[in-house]
Amino acid sequence: MSETNNHIRILYHLARADFLERVRRYSFVLTMGISIYLGYAATTGQLEMRVGDSRGVFNSAWIGGLMALVCSTFLSLAGFYVVKNTIERDRLTRVGEILASTPMSKTLYVMGKVLSNFMVLAAMVVILAISGIIMQVWHAEAPRVNLWKLSGPFLLIVLPAMALVAAVAVLFETIPALRGGFGNVLYFFVWSVALATPVIASENNRSSLFDWAGLSVIWSSIGAAAKLPANQFSFSLSVGSRNLAQGGPTFQWNGVQWTAELILARLSWIALALALALLAALLFDRFDPSKERSRRVASASAPALVPAKVAENLSLERTWIHAPPLTRLANRQNHFRFGAILLAELRLMLKGQKWWWYAVAAGFIVACAATPSASARGMLLACAWFWPVLIWSKMGVRETRDQTSQLIFSAPHPIARQLPAVWLAGVGLALLTGSGFGGRLLFTGNWRGLLAWLIGALFIPTLALTLGIWSGSSKLFEIVYTLLWYVGPMHATLQLDFMGSAPGTEVTRVPTFYLACAAAMAAIAILGRKRQLQT
Amino acid sequence: MKLAIDGVSKQYAKKFWGLRDLRLELGPGVVGLLGPNGAGKSTLMRILATVTRATEGRVLWNGHDISRSPDTLRAVLGYLPQDFGVYPHLTALEFLEYMAAVKGLDARSARQRIDELLAVVNLAEARDRSLGGFSGGMKQRVGIAQALLNDPEVLIVDEPTAGLDPEERARFRNLLSELSGERIVIFSTHIVSDIEAIATDIAILSGGRLLAHGAPEDLLRAVEGKVWEMVIPSAEMSAAKQKFLVSTSVRRTDGVHVRIVAAESPGTGAVPATPTLEDAYLHCISSQRTSAAT
Numbered sequence: 109m110s111e112t113n114n115h116i117r118i119l120y121h122l123a124r125a126d127f128l129e130r131v132r133r134y135s136f137v138l139t140m141g142i143s144i145y146l147g148y149a150a151t152t153g154q155l156e157m158r159v160g161d162s163r164g165v166f167n168s169a170w171i172g173g174l175m176a177l178v179c180s181t182f183l184s185l186a187g188f189y190v191v192k193n194t195i196e197r198d199r200l201t202r203v204g205e206i207l208a209s210t211p212m213s214k215t216l217y218v219m220g221k222v223l224s225n226f227m228v229l230a231a232m233v234v235i236l237a238i239s240g241i242i243m244q245v246w247h248a249e250a251p252r253v254n255l256w257k258l259s260g261p262f263l264l265i266v267l268p269a270m271a272l273v274a275a276v277a278v279l280f281e282t283i284p285a286l287r288g289g290f291g292n293v294l295y296f297f298v299w300s301v302a303l304a305t306p307v308i309a310s311e312n313n314r315s316s317l318f319d320w321a322g323l324s325v326i327w328s329s330i331g332a333a334a335k336l337p338a339n340q341f342s343f344s345l346s347v348g349s350r351n352l353a354q355g356g357p358t359f360q361w362n363g364v365q366w367t368a369e370l371i372l373a374r375l376s377w378i379a380l381a382l383a384l385a386l387l388a389a390l391l392f393d394r395f396d397p398s399k400e401r402s403r404r405v406a407s408a409s410a411p412a413l414v415p416a417k418v419a420e421n422l423s424l425e426r427t428w429i430h431a432p433p434l435t436r437l438a439n440r441q442n443h444f445r446f447g448a449i450l451l452a453e454l455r456l457m458l459k460g461q462k463w464w465w466y467a468v469a470a471g472f473i474v475a476c477a478a479t480p481s482a483s484a485r486g487m488l489l490a491c492a493w494f495w496p497v498l499i500w501s502k503m504g505v506r507e508t509r510d511q512t513s514q515l516i517f518s519a520p521h522p523i524a525r526q527l528p529a530v531w532l533a534g535v536g537l538a539l540l541t542g543s544g545f546g547g548r549l550l551f552t553g554n555w556r557g558l559l560a561w562l563i564g565a566l567f568i569p570t571l572a573l574t575l576g577i578w579s580g581s582s583k584l585f586e587i588v589y590t591l592l593w594y595v596g597p598m599h600a601t602l603q604l605d606f607m608g609s610a611p612g613t614e615v616t617r618v619p620t621f622y623l624a625c626a627a628a629m630a631a632i633a634i635l636g637r638k639r640q641l642q643t
Numbered sequence: 644m645k646l647a648i649d650g651v652s653k654q655y656a657k658k659f660w661g662l663r664d665l666r667l668e669l670g671p672g673v674v675g676l677l678g679p680n681g682a683g684k685s686t687l688m689r690i691l692a693t694v695t696r697a698t699e700g701r702v703l704w705n706g707h708d709i710s711r712s713p714d715t716l717r718a719v720l721g722y723l724p725q726d727f728g729v730y731p732h733l734t735a736l737e738f739l740e741y742m743a744a745v746k747g748l749d750a751r752s753a754r755q756r757i758d759e760l761l762a763v764v765n766l767a768e769a770r771d772r773s774l775g776g777f778s779g780g781m782k783q784r785v786g787i788a789q790a791l792l793n794d795p796e797v798l799i800v801d802e803p804t805a806g807l808d809p810e811e812r813a814r815f816r817n818l819l820s821e822l823s824g825e826r827i828v829i830f831s832t833h834i835v836s837d838i839e840a841i842a843t844d845i846a847i848l849s850g851g852r853l854l855a856h857g858a859p860e861d862l863l864r865a866v867e868g869k870v871w872e873m874v875i876p877s878a879e880m881s882a883a884k885q886k887f888l889v890s891t892s893v894r895r896t897d898g899v900h901v902r903i904v905a906a907e908s909p910g911t912g913a914v915p916a917t918p919t920l921e922d923a924y925l926h927c928i929s930s931q932r933t934s935a936a937t
Contacts, residue, residue, distance in 0.1 A: 434760070435759065448750060510731070511726065516745060518720060
């Protein structure tokens with residue numbers, strides 16, 4: 109019994125310390141700000157839920173359902189990126205190595221981290237729940253607040269979904285391949301598919317076993333209340349500026365009838381979260397650097413840290429007496445060559461890429477140049493410019509991440525020389541990887557198309573550099589760019605076609621807009637770097 | 644060649660100052676910056692290296708205010724921070740080539756200089772290996788090499804011997820001594836023996852303030868006649884530490900041989916000893932603490 113108590117105490121302190129460390133950071137304030145904005149958007153009608161042309165009366169059940177869907181959809185995406193850094197922080201601060209030397213088990217550590225993730229996500233959910241109460245009072249259509257009907261969807265739909273997100277975030281951190289940028293990008297696609305699966309099943313009048321976000325629980329109940337024929341039933345949760353109070357007919361929905369079976373189904377997601385946490389504990393390397401892949405590669409190619417010959421040179425006599433003299437530089441004047449620093453940045457950017465990365469990039473170039481269909485070519489350009497996302501995401505971040513900022517920023521003209529070199533290296537990469545598409549435009553004399561493509565090549569690295577400098581992390585660009593890329597070029601959404609990849613974009617004002625964005629972001633990046641230099 | 648620190652202060656929080664009204668004038672030679680942890684050494688180093696701006700006061704390099712025109716100093720600066728990283732996927736050679744480009748060295752000079760520096764820091768054999776596989780001491784040596792790339796007129800090294808083994812430390816001290824002739828070398832440490840043999844000037848910081856500045860001889864003169872050696876029984880050691888400023892103590896068969904810094908003889912059997920820089924440093928820090936307490 110005392111051992112169990114001890115475990116609970118350790119778990120509590122692990123989660124508490126981690127939670128406090130997070131909530132005292134500015135990023136947490138920003139996260140809370142986003143939650144408050146979502147609550148505000150729902151209250152003022154910018155976020156709305158509709159069934160066909162109708163909406164429910166603003167009673168506690170409807171508002172609880174709306175807010176629960178907002179949490180399940182938006183927070184399950186944004187929340188993942190907010191919490192997916194808990195083990196990484198212990199790794200970076202080296203606290204992990206101290207923890208690893210204690211008797212604490214891997215399972216306990218991972219469970220503590222999942223619990224802390226869950227607490228952070230739950231704090232965001234609480235903000236939205238409070239917004240729900242404000243929303244009901246604001247609209248005053250059904251002034252009596254029924255706490256159970258309002259909070260039920262949060263407790264039984266949102267919290268199990270958040271437990272799952274908390275566990276998946278830790279699982280990603282314990283798998284070396286998913287720990288970094290690749291995991292960030294992959295989660296977006298996993299999330300899209302996982303969210304869409306029950307939606308597609310529901311559209312085909314089938315229930316889905318994979319409704320982890322609880323979407324179908326709410327809309328099947330709403331569908332029944334709206335009394336719409338199955339073929340006319342359409343459900344939407346949209347972000348816009350429609351005025352809810354005036355929009356269309358209303359109907360009464362009194363909330364989900366929580367049966368034991370339904371509750372059990374929802375609680376099973378918590379069980380799955382626990383199972384994933386146990387899997388994460390199994391995979392967790394306990395901060396053993398020898399288990400890191402890069403270390404394995406390094407040690408495989410170099411058997412000892414100090415080769416025998418070097419070790420020999422360290423002998424007292426040789427190091428003291430035969431140390432070679434250091435001659436003075438003949439010319440100590442600076443001979444700044446922009447080409448040299450640009451090449452150095454480009455090499456730094458591409459260093460460590462495997463041969464297959466180049467092979468795929470080359471494949472996209474050839475495919476872009478050879479594909480006759482303009483639409484298909486556009487899709488291929490989108491793919492070609494998604495391929496280097498993890499390289500671009502390190503722009504503006506590398507100095508902070510690798511702790512070289514003091515070395516770089518104490519060199520002459522860090523803003524006038526090194527920063528443009530980083531940016532141009534990123535632009536060069538875009539031009540190179542998109543050259544199949546650009547070459548074709550050049551060959552066919554499509555000058556406006558070429559200009560739109562060029563603007564795309566300027567926009568992407570500028571976005572990466574700006575977000576990297578201001579956030580100090582690769583993550584923000586990876587998320588924002590993936591989202592933009594998916595909604596924009598991949599779905600040929602004109603307003604978001606920053607690449608100029610879709611046929612016809614070049615004759616619109618869209619490229620000019622993204623050129624202006626790139627210019628503004630470049631200015632913001634310079635300001636950010638100036639701020640870094642003046643701390 | 645003159646680096647003047649004119650009333651420099653750095654405020655970190657509303658009531659916390661990392662540095663207060665520091666005034667120093669530095670010329671060619673090795674300046675040893677001594678002080679306990681948290682004295683403000685690294686803050687001063689970062690300000691001098693143009694990485695951080697002073698809240699008050701100014702730093703003048705040959706008459707130019709470095710907060711207004713930092714590049715006048717950066718062009719001739721070599722800086723080794725206390726905590727720094729390297730790009731793990733680059734080799735030592737590639738990293739130094741990158742830093743040479745950033746510092747504006749021409750290709751030929753850079754190649755020649757990098758070859759020499761890799762030999763000087765004993766990494767010639769490891770030049771083509773990824774930095775990710777380097778030990779802490781080897782990374783530190785890469786840091787030393789990058790600081791010397793542009794043959795700097797001002798070399799700022801913050802705790803440079805941390806992580807180096809005894810031979811490497813000795814080698815680095817010798818290197819700095821050789822380099823010091825026509826440049827300003829600022830060497831921050833809390834290990835007195837690191838600068839004892841090479842510093843031409845010593846500045847002692849504590850609590851963000853400058854306690855003393857002068858030639859080592861001047862500091863030693865201040866404790867002349869105040870250092871004593873005596874042998875005391877082990878049982879009395881604790882009481883002696885409470886009563887006197889004990890500089891060193893060594894256990895022997897006849898008792899504990901202690902070195903005490905005191906204005907007057909600490910007791911019977913105490914004999915005057917020749918002061919060392921460590922005695923002078925401890926005396927300086929202890930005097931400041933005593934005056935702050937009263």
